[in-house]
Amino acid sequence: MSKPYYWNRDNFEGLTSLASALRADARLERLAAYCDLREKGLRREAFAALDAFLSESASWDVPVQRTLAVRVLDAHWNTTEVHQFLTVPLRERFLEPVLDEWRAADANDPLPARHLALLRRDRALLDEALRLNPKDDVVRAAIAGLLLGFVDYASHHLVEGHFIGDENEASAALAEAASILAGADDPSSVETLNQELEKLTSLLSDWKEYQLAPEGTFSDWCRARNRHHHWPSIVYYSE
Numbered sequence: 597m598s599k600p601y602y603w604n605r606d607n608f609e610g611l612t613s614l615a616s617a618l619r620a621d622a623r624l625e626r627l628a629a630y631c632d633l634r635e636k637g638l639r640r641e642a643f644a645a646l647d648a649f650l651s652e653s654a655s656w657d658v659p660v661q662r663t664l665a666v667r668v669l670d671a672h673w674n675t676t677e678v679h680q681f682l683t684v685p686l687r688e689r690f691l692e693p694v695l696d697e698w699r700a701a702d703a704n705d706p707l708p709a710r711h712l713a714l715l716r717r718d719r720a721l722l723d724e725a726l727r728l729n730p731k732d733d734v735v736r737a738a739i740a741g742l743l744l745g746f747v748d749y750a751s752h753h754l755v756e757g758h759f760i761g762d763e764n765e766a767s768a769a770l771a772e773a774a775s776i777l778a779g780a781d782d783p784s785s786v787e788t789l790n791q792e793l794e795k796l797t798s799l800l801s802d803w804k805e806y807q808l809a810p811e812g813t814f815s816d817w818c819r820a821r822n823r824h825h826h827w828p829s830i831v832y833y834s835e
Contacts, residue, residue, distance in 0.1 A: 610678035611635040617671040623664060626652065627686075634680050643685075650689045658697075662708075665694040669711050673734075682715075691715065704728065710735055717742070731781040740789050743773040747796045754803055755827040757814050763804065770797050799825050 615631035618624040626649035633642035653661060668691065672681055682691075692715065698708035706728035713721035713735060719742060725735045746769050750761040759766075773793055780786045802823050806814050818825055 606677040607679055608635050610675040611680065614671055614675045614678055614681060617674065618668070621664065621667055623656075623660070624649075624668065627668065631681065643683075646683065646685060650685060653690050661690075661694045662698050665691050666707065666711060669715065673714070687715070706732070714738060730779070733780050733782055733785045736776055736780055737786050737789055740773045740776045740786065740793075743769040743776070744789065744792050744796060747773075747800070748792075751796065751799055751803070752828050754799065754825075755815050759803060763800070766800055770800065795826070798823070 611631045612635055615628040615635070618628040618631065626645050629645040630642045630649065633639075633645055653664070656664070668686075672678070675681075692712070695708045695712040695715070698705070699712060702708070706725060709721065709725040709728055710732060712718075713725040717738065719739070722735055722739045722742070726732060726739065729735070747766045750759060750766050753760060770793065773789075774797075777786045777790055777793065783790075802818055802825070803814065806817050811817055812820075815825075815827060817823075
């Protein structure tokens, strides 16, 4: 008999996987212990282990700090379903200070720029990381994801006939996303994003056409013309 579904199961299973990956380096044992303890629901003990790791990391030489910061983040990128790992203390006391110092010391090294950009999801940093390494499809996908997310947000009330923001800005964002995705070194790595781009481009095109001669609601107009779009559920709350 299969276990009943639990909404946070991926997070807990990911913590176990993450702990195993971290233990490949003995210096990350306390951080691995944090993952094990969080998976067991032992929050106080977990943060004690994390604090011990952070205290120890402060004594490491700069090259060691840099190497382990990258290992920690590489392990994290492989288990993105975990949402209880990148805590504020881990970011502010270890990862971000190490990466900031590294980037300041060597502005032409793509590695600290890459990890800092992915960690902060900052557009300027992502652009810099892609400039330093145009073949980094993960960074390329992150930039495209921000652009598509902007359009997705702007269009998520179209089922009610409302577009949030400026349509020209949305069109420009889609064009920029298309250009960025077209430069992928491995097209298969951005296939899902290209599918999302196609859906949003079609949706925005239909919305613009509908406004030229609106008949009924936008969703009815699309249905009558076999323009099939995914309409999100919208829930309004009132006190």
